[in-house]
Amino acid sequence: MRYLGIDTGKGGYVAILEEIQMTTKWRIDFYPCPTVRVGTKTNKRDYLEREMANLIPDKDVAMVILEKGILMGKEGISSAQSIGIGEGIWRGILASKGVPYMVIHPLIWKKEIMKGMAITTKDPTQRSIQMAQRLFPDVDLRVSERCRKPSKDKADALLLALYGYRIGGQK
Numbered sequence: 001m002r003y004l005g006i007d008t009g010k011g012g013y014v015a016i017l018e019e020i021q022m023t024t025k026w027r028i029d030f031y032p033c034p035t036v037r038v039g040t041k042t043n044k045r046d047y048l049e050r051e052m053a054n055l056i057p058d059k060d061v062a063m064v065i066l067e068k069g070i071l072m073g074k075e076g077i078s079s080a081q082s083i084g085i086g087e088g089i090w091r092g093i094l095a096s097k098g099v100p101y102m103v104i105h106p107l108i109w110k111k112e113i114m115k116g117m118a119i120t121t122k123d124p125t126q127r128s129i130q131m132a133q134r135l136f137p138d139v140d141l142r143v144s145e146r147c148r149k150p151s152k153d154k155a156d157a158l159l160l161a162l163y164g165y166r167i168g169g170q171k
Contacts, residue, residue: 001062005160013155064101065163
Protein backbone atom coordinates (compact mmCIF):
# COMPACT_ATOMS: atom_id res chain seq x y z
CA MET A 1 0.00 0.00 0.00
CA ARG A 2 1.00 3.58 -0.65
CA TYR A 3 0.75 6.58 1.64
CA LEU A 4 0.98 10.04 0.13
CA GLY A 5 1.88 13.30 1.77
CA ILE A 6 1.17 16.53 -0.11
CA ASP A 7 2.56 19.93 0.77
CA THR A 8 -0.08 21.88 -1.16
CA GLY A 9 1.85 25.03 -2.06
CA LYS A 10 3.21 25.92 -5.49
CA GLY A 11 6.67 25.04 -4.22
CA GLY A 12 5.38 21.94 -2.48
CA TYR A 13 6.00 18.26 -3.10
CA VAL A 14 4.13 15.00 -3.27
CA ALA A 15 5.85 12.21 -1.35
CA ILE A 16 4.83 8.61 -1.97
CA LEU A 17 5.77 6.20 0.79
CA GLU A 18 5.35 2.55 -0.14
CA GLU A 19 6.12 -0.47 1.99
CA ILE A 20 8.34 -3.04 0.32
CA GLN A 21 6.65 -6.39 0.91
CA MET A 22 8.29 -8.78 3.37
CA THR A 23 10.79 -6.15 4.55
CA THR A 24 10.96 -3.22 6.92
CA LYS A 25 12.10 -0.93 4.10
CA TRP A 26 10.34 1.79 2.17
CA ARG A 27 10.27 2.91 -1.41
CA ILE A 28 10.06 6.70 -1.41
CA ASP A 29 9.36 8.90 -4.41
CA PHE A 30 9.13 12.69 -4.54
CA TYR A 31 7.44 14.84 -7.17
CA PRO A 32 7.40 18.63 -7.21
CA CYS A 33 4.02 20.27 -7.56
CA PRO A 34 3.56 20.86 -11.29
CA THR A 35 3.48 24.56 -12.08
CA VAL A 36 4.16 26.82 -15.02
CA ARG A 37 5.71 30.26 -15.09
CA VAL A 38 3.22 33.01 -15.94
CA GLY A 39 4.61 35.69 -18.25
CA THR A 40 8.20 36.38 -19.16
CA LYS A 41 9.05 39.11 -16.67
CA THR A 42 7.68 37.56 -13.51
CA ASN A 43 8.38 34.73 -11.10
CA LYS A 44 4.68 34.05 -10.62
CA ARG A 45 3.54 30.50 -11.21
CA ASP A 46 0.22 28.77 -11.85
CA TYR A 47 -0.78 25.21 -11.03
CA LEU A 48 -0.92 22.61 -13.82
CA GLU A 49 -3.99 20.67 -12.74
CA ARG A 50 -3.78 17.80 -15.24
CA GLU A 51 -0.17 17.08 -14.33
CA MET A 52 -1.09 17.28 -10.64
CA ALA A 53 -3.78 14.64 -11.19
CA ASN A 54 -1.26 12.42 -12.99
CA LEU A 55 0.87 12.28 -9.81
CA ILE A 56 -1.84 10.46 -7.87
CA PRO A 57 -1.70 6.67 -8.37
CA ASP A 58 -4.93 5.06 -9.52
CA LYS A 59 -4.65 2.08 -7.17
CA ASP A 60 -3.15 0.84 -3.92
CA VAL A 61 -3.44 4.21 -2.15
CA ALA A 62 -4.27 3.67 1.52
CA MET A 63 -4.32 7.33 2.56
CA VAL A 64 -3.35 10.79 1.36
CA ILE A 65 -2.59 13.53 3.85
CA LEU A 66 -2.87 17.13 2.66
CA GLU A 67 -1.34 19.83 4.77
CA LYS A 68 -3.92 22.48 5.64
CA GLY A 69 -2.87 25.74 4.05
CA ILE A 70 -2.29 28.44 6.64
CA LEU A 71 -0.87 31.92 6.40
CA MET A 72 2.41 32.61 8.11
CA GLY A 73 3.31 36.02 9.45
CA LYS A 74 2.72 38.93 7.12
CA GLU A 75 1.49 37.09 4.03
CA GLY A 76 -1.20 38.95 2.16
CA ILE A 77 -4.39 38.37 0.24
CA SER A 78 -2.72 36.95 -2.87
CA SER A 79 -0.85 34.41 -0.74
CA ALA A 80 -4.08 33.40 0.99
CA GLN A 81 -5.78 32.99 -2.37
CA SER A 82 -2.92 30.90 -3.75
CA ILE A 83 -2.86 28.64 -0.69
CA GLY A 84 -6.62 28.11 -0.91
CA ILE A 85 -6.52 27.42 -4.65
CA GLY A 86 -3.78 24.80 -4.28
CA GLU A 87 -5.56 22.99 -1.47
CA GLY A 88 -8.84 23.11 -3.41
CA ILE A 89 -7.27 21.67 -6.55
CA TRP A 90 -5.73 18.78 -4.63
CA ARG A 91 -9.03 18.09 -2.82
CA GLY A 92 -10.88 18.00 -6.13
CA ILE A 93 -8.35 15.66 -7.71
CA LEU A 94 -8.45 13.26 -4.77
CA ALA A 95 -12.24 13.30 -4.54
CA SER A 96 -12.61 12.67 -8.27
CA LYS A 97 -10.25 9.68 -8.07
CA GLY A 98 -12.03 8.29 -5.02
CA VAL A 99 -8.82 8.29 -2.99
CA PRO A 100 -9.14 8.47 0.82
CA TYR A 101 -7.66 11.68 2.14
CA MET A 102 -7.49 13.96 5.15
CA VAL A 103 -6.63 17.63 5.42
CA ILE A 104 -4.67 18.27 8.59
CA HIS A 105 -3.31 21.36 10.31
CA PRO A 106 0.51 21.46 10.49
CA LEU A 107 0.54 21.75 14.28
CA ILE A 108 -1.43 18.50 14.64
CA TRP A 109 0.65 16.27 12.37
CA LYS A 110 3.95 17.75 13.55
CA LYS A 111 3.05 17.17 17.19
CA GLU A 112 2.25 13.52 16.46
CA ILE A 113 5.30 12.83 14.27
CA MET A 114 7.73 14.57 16.62
CA LYS A 115 6.35 13.03 19.81
CA GLY A 116 9.13 11.69 21.99
CA MET A 117 11.91 12.90 19.69
CA ALA A 118 14.55 15.31 20.91
CA ILE A 119 14.68 18.19 18.45
CA THR A 120 17.72 20.43 18.73
CA THR A 121 16.33 23.46 16.92
CA LYS A 122 13.45 25.83 17.56
CA ASP A 123 13.43 27.00 13.94
CA PRO A 124 10.21 25.56 12.46
CA THR A 125 11.79 25.33 9.02
CA GLN A 126 14.64 23.21 10.31
CA ARG A 127 12.54 21.03 12.62
CA SER A 128 10.87 19.13 9.77
CA ILE A 129 14.17 18.65 7.98
CA GLN A 130 15.85 17.39 11.14
CA MET A 131 13.01 14.95 11.88
CA ALA A 132 12.87 13.60 8.31
CA GLN A 133 16.65 13.11 8.29
CA ARG A 134 16.45 11.21 11.57
CA LEU A 135 13.62 8.94 10.51
CA PHE A 136 14.85 8.43 6.92
CA PRO A 137 18.64 8.92 7.00
CA ASP A 138 19.17 7.52 3.49
CA VAL A 139 16.67 9.83 1.77
CA ASP A 140 18.03 12.81 -0.15
CA LEU A 141 15.91 15.85 0.72
CA ARG A 142 17.66 18.22 -1.67
CA VAL A 143 15.69 19.65 -4.57
CA SER A 144 18.47 18.69 -6.97
CA GLU A 145 21.99 17.29 -6.84
CA ARG A 146 23.36 20.81 -7.22
CA CYS A 147 21.59 22.04 -4.06
CA ARG A 148 23.51 22.06 -0.82
CA LYS A 149 20.60 22.36 1.59
CA PRO A 150 17.71 19.97 2.15
CA SER A 151 14.22 21.14 1.22
CA LYS A 152 11.66 21.81 3.95
CA ASP A 153 8.91 21.13 1.40
CA LYS A 154 10.24 17.64 0.64
CA ALA A 155 10.69 16.94 4.34
CA ASP A 156 7.13 18.05 5.10
CA ALA A 157 5.67 15.91 2.30
CA LEU A 158 7.58 12.85 3.53
CA LEU A 159 6.51 13.38 7.13
CA LEU A 160 2.89 13.89 6.03
CA ALA A 161 3.04 10.52 4.24
CA LEU A 162 4.45 8.92 7.38
CA TYR A 163 1.63 10.50 9.39
CA GLY A 164 -0.83 8.88 6.98
CA TYR A 165 0.87 5.52 7.51
CA ARG A 166 0.70 5.89 11.29
CA ILE A 167 -2.95 6.92 11.47
CA GLY A 168 -3.84 4.25 8.94
CA GLY A 169 -3.48 1.73 11.76
CA GLN A 170 0.06 0.67 10.89
CA LYS A 171 1.99 2.57 13.60
